[in-house]
Amino acid sequence: MIRSVVRGNGAALPRRIMKNADFEGMVETSDEWIVQRTGIRQRHVAADDETTASLGEAAARAALDSAGLTPADIDLIVLATSTPNNTFPATAVEIQNRLGMHHGFAFDMQAVCSGFVYAVATADLYIRGGLAKRVLVIGSETFSRILDWSDRSTCVLFGDGAGAVVLEAQEGMGGIADRGVLAASLRSDGVHKDKLFVDGGPSTTGTVGHLRMEGREVFKHAVGMITDVIEATFAQAGITADDLDWFVPHQANKRIIDASAKKLGIAEEKVVVTVDLHGNTSAASVPLALSVAVADGRIKKGDLVLLEAMGGGFTWGAVLLRW
Ligand code: UT7
Numbered sequence: 001m002i003r004s005v006v007r008g009n010g011a012a013l014p015r016r017i018m019k020n021a022d023f024e025g026m027v028e029t030s031d032e033w034i035v036q037r038t039g040i041r042q043r044h045v046a047a048d049d050e051t052t053a054s055l056g057e058a059a060a061r062a063a064l065d066s067a068g069l070t071p072a073d074i075d076l077i078v079l080a081t082s083t084p085n086n087t088f089p090a091t092a093v094e095i096q097n098r099l100g101m102h103h104g105f106a107f108d109m110q111a112v113c114s115g116f117v118y119a120v121a122t123a124d125l126y127i128r129g130g131l132a133k134r135v136l137v138i139g140s141e142t143f144s145r146i147l148d149w150s151d152r153s154t155c156v157l158f159g160d161g162a163g164a165v166v167l168e169a170q171e172g173m174g175g176i177a178d179r180g181v182l183a184a185s186l187r188s189d190g191v192h193k194d195k196l197f198v199d200g201g202p203s204t205t206g207t208v209g210h211l212r213m214e215g216r217e218v219f220k221h222a223v224g225m226i227t228d229v230i231e232a233t234f235a236q237a238g239i240t241a242d243d244l245d246w247f248v249p250h251q252a253n254k255r256i257i258d259a260s261a262k263k264l265g266i267a268e269e270k271v272v273v274t275v276d277l278h279g280n281t282s283a284a285s286v287p288l289a290l291s292v293a294v295a296d297g298r299i300k301k302g303d304l305v306l307l308e309a310m311g312g313g314f315t316w317g318a319v320l321l322r323w
Contacts, residue, residue, distance in 0.1 A: 003172035003180030004124040006323055008069065010062020011163040011291035012055045014046040020156065027152035034156050039254025043159025043279030046142045053085045055162035056140030057098040059287070063136065063164040071099040075132035077106035078123050080115025080139040080283035083146060084108060087202045095138065112196070113250050113311025115139055115283030120167070120307065120319050121184040127169045138164040139283035146198055148210040159279035163287020176237050179302070179322045183236035185229045186317040192221065196312040219256065225316045226260045226308055233306070233318040241265045246299050250309035251275035251285040272298070282311065299323055
């Protein structure tokens with residue numbers, strides 16, 4: 001059977017780092033509050049010349065390099081983002097052009113913080129359906145552009161960045177010893193659409209708008225939703241938490257990550273945490289965390305890795321793959 005195997009990965013971050021202390025003169029907050037409530041210590045913030053497309057392009061090039069491939073080898077680009085360069089065309093098409101790729105096809109996927117998980121699950125279907133052999137899956141965001149910098153309850157939480165993987169069709173045996181995507185579970189429920197949203201858009205206000213969040217409400221639902229979808233993924237694959245080598249969750253809040261891992265019985269040393277370095281980078285958070293854990297030698301070929309995310313919509317989902 002065909003499996004979608006990760007052949008390479010990469011990341012890109014804006015040059016400027018903003019520490020928690022840098023907010024202290026802007027809004028009524030403190031490094032202590034931010035660290036205690038979220039685990040965030042710093043985030044990267046894009047300059048004017050750094051965009052979702054430029055960061056996505058840089059992450060894509062890094063992933064291609066690590067795979068030993070060029071854009072000529074790619075059939076499809078799926079970009080997970082909620083902060084596109086323009087309302088249209090899809091920023092995926094802009095990245096395709098920046099890569100000098102004039103064949104195949106490219107589209108954006110909008111599932112907010114769950115975007116990368118949705119995009120990997122979608123790319124896997126294109127590969128297993130025989131519609132693409134190699135897919136660049138990118139998560140790229142510039143949330144700094146949609147933040148209300150006077151709202152302390154949101155502006156300290158988010159950051160910018162991009163991460164990417166190259167998925168490649170490879171022959172597998174059909175069992176969980178195979179490399180590649182082994183199981184996936186996606187969910188959404190629009191009843192929660194007003195708990196985390198942007199208050200503008202082309203069809204309503206005609207403006208870009210700003211991010212608004214009822215943080216406590218999101219927090220309240222997060223752990224239950226995350227653990228439900230992970231348990232569904234475990235059941236699909238016929239595994240338990242003990243079989244995992246690495247848990248790479250969406251990086252929104254260290255307290256949500258810890259509570260989810262605890263509820264699932266995933267040992268602390270198997271959890272990849274980068275929220276301290278990047279803040280919440282929405283669809284870029286999972287591939288950025290992957291890039292850190294691959295670069296420092298934790299995630300190795302053959303390891304069983306669980307990806308998970310939850311975000312605006314709400315959307316939530318999990319992907320189990322063997323690296
Ligand atoms: O990626 C998509 C998913 N998003 C998330 O997962 C975010 C989920 N939510 C959270 O992570 C947390 O709810 C937050 C980090 C947003 C907030 O933490 P919390 O422990 O739920 O705090 P809270 O909202 O209950 O606020 C506690 C207090 C409030 O003051 P009062 O009402 O108790 O006087 C806030 O006004 O903290 C205050 N506060 C702040 N204080 C200092 C809110 N933001 C700040 C701040 N600095 N930046």
